[in-house]
Amino acid sequence: MNLHLPQRPIEEIDFSLIFQQAPVGMCVSHNRIIQACNYALIHMFGYEENALLGASFLQLYPSSDEFERTGARITPILNTQGWYSDERIMRRANQELFWCHVSGRSLHPNDPHAAGIWTFDDLSAKRSVSQKLSTREREIAAHLVEGKSSKLIARELQLSPRTIEMYRAQLMRKLKACSAQDLIQKLLRFSQ
Secondary structure, three states, X not given: OOOOOOOOOHHHOOHHHHHHHOOOEEEEEEOOEEEEEOHHHHHHHOOOOOOOOOOEHHHXXXXXXXXXXXXXXXXXHXXXXXXXXXXXXXXXXXXXXXXEEEEEEEOOOOOOXXXXXXXEEEOOOOOOOOOXXXXXXXXXXXXXXXXXXXXXXXXXXXXXXXXXXXXXXXHHHHOOOOOHHHHHHHHHOOOO
C-alpha cells in the first residue's frame, strides 16, 4: 500500500518552530559565535534560555586548548567537504564533561567558520567521561574510539606516532586496560 500524504505549501511550514523543537541540539554560528540555538542545545549544556546567544563555542569546550585545536583540525575538512562530524568531549554549564556527537556544515565554502549550522547529540547515557584524563589524553581518546590508528591520529594531530603510542600507553595505565580492545571498551564505557 502506497500512502501519499498531502503536501502543505512551503510557506505554511513553521521552520522556526521546527528548529526550536528539534530533538537534537542545534545552533547557527558566525565565526564560532552562537547566533541562534534551540531548546535541546540549551537544555543539554545546562544554560539559561538566552545565555548562549552571542557566546563563543569556547564556552562549550573543556579547555581553550581543545577549542583551538578542534577549530584548526576541522578547518581543512570543512574546506574540502563542506561538512564535519565527530564525537568529542564537551563541557556543561556546571563544568560536567560529557561525550557529544557533533555535526556541522559550513554555509560559506571559502570561509568554513564564517557561518555554519551545527547539531549536538548528548552521548552521556551510553558513554561516560573519565575525569582524570588530561586535555591531550581526551583528544587522543576521542580519536581512538573512532577506531583510528596511532599513525593516522599522529598525522591528524601533527604529532609523531611515537608520541601517540606514549599517550595510548598512559591511557592504558590510567584506565587499567590490559589490551587495546580493553582500552577502547573502557573509553566507551557503554552502559549495560
